[in-house]
Amino acid sequence: MKPNLLDYINQYKEVIQKEFNHCLENMDIPQQLKSSMLYSLEAGGKRLRPVLLIASYQAYQNEVSKVISTAAALEMVHTYSLIHDDLPAMDDDDYRRGKLTNHKAFNEATAILAGDALLTYSFELITNDPSLSDREKVTIIKMLASCSGPSGMVGGQILDMEAENQPVSLDAMERIHALKTGELLKFAIYTGAYLGKATEEQLAHLKTFAYYLGLIFQVQDDILDVTGEQEKLGKPVGSDEGNRKSTYPKLLGVAGAVEQKEKYAIKAKESLMKAGAQDSYLMDLTDYFSTRDH
Ligand code: IPE
């Protein structure tokens, strides 16, 4: 029988944490940088992106050791994105993952450098993985660069900034969310399935799935910024209102945002079925992403 989703998540959370410790603890790098990188990596993120990557791989193959470094690399890029997202020049938040943000616990310059280090080290980690062929490494690195860079997460972050204090259309919001959040989820889903040897047709359906899953994830993040509890979230509520962000609840109201999220969930599940992955944890994760309270 398939273990329940929370057990599945917890199982791989531990595997990913071990991979971080293994990578970083013996690295000969400046102590302050290592402490600052580990501080955010060990702060207790939900690890949903690595779990998503592993689940996507397991929709097609069993042996997960092939994807662990890549999954850890993705969580490093995500963690870097959060460290920079919280900086005073960006969202200016003081709490993340239930602890002081990196720049509050260390200082701004160290936080910027810890982010830079996590981003660049993620690529090194992929190149060091003996279970990947050179061809697989190049494909994965290209995808990670494109999903996290100017045409991916970073592009979305600047659009998000430019949309502060502005009325935006639903189309424009979808673009912002798809880039700032959806692209890293796309990396997780695409790369897991690619390494699992999914067919071109399955990969195309999974890209559509990832697009809607990204929207669901960020709509829920926006809703929780209004209706969530700081103790559960580990980060402040009301940050978006304080920064005059364009969000789904602001555009549609909370009830409208929930309705919109449900429409995205139907589309996401349709694509998942077309990809032949309806019995995998990707299905359970879709519901979890949509209803999570932290
Ligand atoms: C927060 O992501 C940033 C968004 C893209 C909305 P998560 O909610 O996955 O944060 P952690 O990793 O669990 O801290």
Ligand code: IPE
């Ligand atoms: C940021 O979105 C997503 C990233 C690319 C880091 P938010 O600014 O809404 O994320 P939180 O709410 O601070 O986690």
Ligand code: MG
């Ligand atoms: Mg932000």
Ligand code: MG
């Ligand atoms: Mg933020």
Ligand code: MG
């Ligand atoms: Mg948010």
